[in-house]
């Protein structure tokens with residue numbers, strides 16, 4: 001029987017409900033919210049089916065778990081419930097499309113380009129581009145490679161598929177496992193795995209049993225800030241959107257590294273914005289499942305970013321970039337791509 | 344002085360069942376309780392719909408009754424019953440030979456049972472211990488005693504029965520071996536009223552000797568206390584029994600949003616003033632965790648106890664017959680008084696039928712009992728309602744049975760009626776106001792029985808404020824006393840389980856109520 005992880009610890013303080021970005025944006029009439037889904041409703045386990053309605057409106061931002069004084073890991077319980085109730089025939093249209101894409105050639109998005117393939121044998125770094133940087137925004141992948149090449153040798157084996165994170169988010173553990181096996185074969189060798197997508201990073205770390213670093217972690221921890229020789233290409237005012245997965249599931253210092261890198265760049269002014277770590281709506285299957293909600297969250301984010309007076313909002317996550325760009329109204333760029341132009 | 348054919352004392356499930364039965368036969372009926380309905384054993388039992396298996400070895404007669412009555416209840420009160428199915432499981436330390444006796448007993452009593460292998464049992468009920476050595480499937484279920492009792496009462500009312508709570512019988516006048524007046528005090532107004540009954544039925548459960556004593560009659564009764572612990576969430580899908588001669592800590596019942604473990608058995612001298620003790624709670628947690636290991640880490644939210652009115656013959660406690668006995672006091676000098684003792688929630692209908700037969704004889708009513716055939720409450724059909732969560736609708740249906748549409752109507756039509764007052768149990772403001780308006784409810788504890796508000800894991804920490812606000816909508820004043828009595832009532836059940844999460848919860852609740860809303864609870 002499914003019992004949510006540690007749900008018994010809840011003291012009903014309501015912190016998670018107040019902090020949840022989807023509840024804030026849409027109210028509980030549209031989305032039950034973290035405590036209600038993961039703690040309250042699950043107590044009626046025999047009636048759990050009525051959760052189906054909106055359990056996919058959670059963006060997996062982990063904010064709820066972050067603020068919980070009892071350390072209840074609601075997103076984990078929500079994921080488990082999604083897996084328990086997984087039924088491909090009842091999936092939301094966007095999720096069905098994503099799974100069809102996976103069935104065709106292992107990518108969560110439609111293939112538009114040949115897979116990135118770089119072949120330096122014995123390279124120090126294996127770059128895992130993931131679906132969005134690999135297909136939708138090849139400029140991000142190119143930027144990552146340019147940046148990495150400053151201090152390392154790089155390879156990207158052809159045949160890499162989606163890491164499986166989107167499948168985990170819709171509850172399809174079977175296909176997720178198949179992708180893991182395909183990728184793991186290509187991971188063989190001694191190179192350090194580096195990604196540009198925080199979702200891929202934490203998924204590989206949690207599910208593959210191998211260590212992956214997000215590019216900002218790699219740059220600061222393995223290369224070292226001192227070795228990054230940036231040049232002044234003129235003054236730019238930026239704000240940093242702090243992606244949920246980078247902040248809350250990748251590593252404790254990843255966000256600090258982003259600021260450290262930006263601050264070491266001559267000519268860059270980092271401005272403050274309201275709640276920089278509030279979810280943009282790009283993750284957790286929200287963008288494909290509930291595009292309207294994802295758009296609402298992205299618009300709010302863009303408004304906050306614009307209010308800071310910045311020229312560009314930087315997001316070290318291709319999913320965030322994708323979602324924020326769709327909202328429009330301001331320049332959005334992946335942090336790594338931005339970095340690659342400042343050497 | 345008003346007259347009725349039959350006056351029934353005690354509105355537990357037995358009294359409520361009798362009131363319905365006699366009303367269906369066309370008798371004029373009055374039903375009184377000194378407290379709220381279900382304030383005796385009917386509101387503090389385990390909520391198990393017995394297949395009869397538990398009594399198969401020692402008490403085959405009870406087993407037979409349970410088996411046939413359980414099937415009748417499934418038909419006449421589907422809204423209040425969950426067909427969870429049950430398992431009897433034994434552990435290595437249990438007497439292996441008992442299983443054979445159990446099988447034979449069930450067969451002889453006509454109780455449906457089937458041995459399942461351990462692996463299959465674990466598949467049916469994954470929460471079970473891997474130590475289990477033998478398992479039997481039985482047709483046990485879980486029953487909502489509040490819904491069932493109130494359902495009987497509403498049905499009786501719809502046929503003209505006068506049913507009043509908070510009316511305590513304080514005196515009975517006998518003339519020429521016949522009761523000619525029963526005096527009762529309306530606790531709401533403090534006035535004493537009288538009624539002239541054709542027959543008096545004493546269904547006061549553990550308190551029935553006191554009623555009999557009012558007319559100088561002796562009613563031997565053994566009062567047996569049983570404690571239960573409520574755990575947060577449903578830890579098992581099926582009702583789980585220990586396969587051994589009935590002992591303490593044998594049964595785990597999934598019910599609504601919780602799991603209830605029990606019970607204990609202790610003779611006590613008084614039906615009043617009993618509270619669950621810490622050692623009983625610890626014992627129950629330890630004993631039931633042997634069968635369902637998850638219980639060891641579960642969150643106990645509340646403990647409560649009830650008193651069983653047992654027939655003294657046949658020894659005490661566990662070995663006493665759970666059967667009921669109907670005592671016609673005509674043979675000992677009061678022609679129109681009948682008492683009923685013993686019984687079970689599962690067999691209440693049969694008890695009501697038998698006692699009603701006797702009452703009808705006395706008032707010359709020749710109509711036959713129809714309660715085994717006519718439904719008390721179908722499970723209502725649930726259609727989606729904009730602005731109300733599906734789960735809230737489903738819960739509302741399960742709690743209210745045939746009153747569902749009326750309750751829902753209030754939620755939809757009242758301003759803010761769709762607001763969720765208790766998020767643990769998904770109770771809506773309209774639901775609370777419906778019951779406040781009906782007039783039976785005197786304090787917030789009475790609301791709990793009808794709506795389950797405050798029964799969740801925060802134990803009234805948050806809904807308290809919603810209740811105040813809903814009550815203000817009805818009474819136009821802030822009923823702080825009302826709330827304090829409610830919190831104090833909740834506290835009785837909390838103090839024996841205050842450890843771990845529930846302790847943190849209580850600290851937070853105390854902080855919130857005191858510092859934010861200025862509500863003080865009695866010191867514990």
Ligand SMILES: Cc1cc2nc3c(=O)[nH]c(=O)nc-3n(C[C@H](O)[C@H](O)[C@H](O)COP(=O)(O)OP(=O)(O)OC[C@H]3O[C@@H](n4cnc5c(N)ncnc54)[C@H](O)[C@@H]3O)c2cc1C
Nearest residue numbers: 353355356357377383384385389391512548569649688689
């Ligand atoms: C711990 C425990 C667990 C149990 N578990 C189960 C179970 O799982 N399954 C099952 O089938 N059965 C179970 N039972 C048995 C079942 O609860 C009882 O048999 C049943 O509820 C008895 O109902 P009743 O109406 O006869 O008595 P009660 O519910 O006790 O009703 C008596 C009523 O009389 C009222 N009263 C008293 N004095 C007066 C007066 N002077 N004037 C007016 N009214 C008065 C009281 O307020 C009370 O409401 C359990 C019992 C206990 C105690």
Ligand code: SF4
Nearest residue numbers: 020058059061062064
């Ligand atoms: S993970 Fe984020 S979106 Fe999901 S419930 Fe928690 S706070 Fe809300």
Ligand code: SF4
Nearest residue numbers: 010011013014016068
């Ligand atoms: S933040 Fe944690 S403790 Fe507070 S309501 Fe949410 S789950 Fe419960």
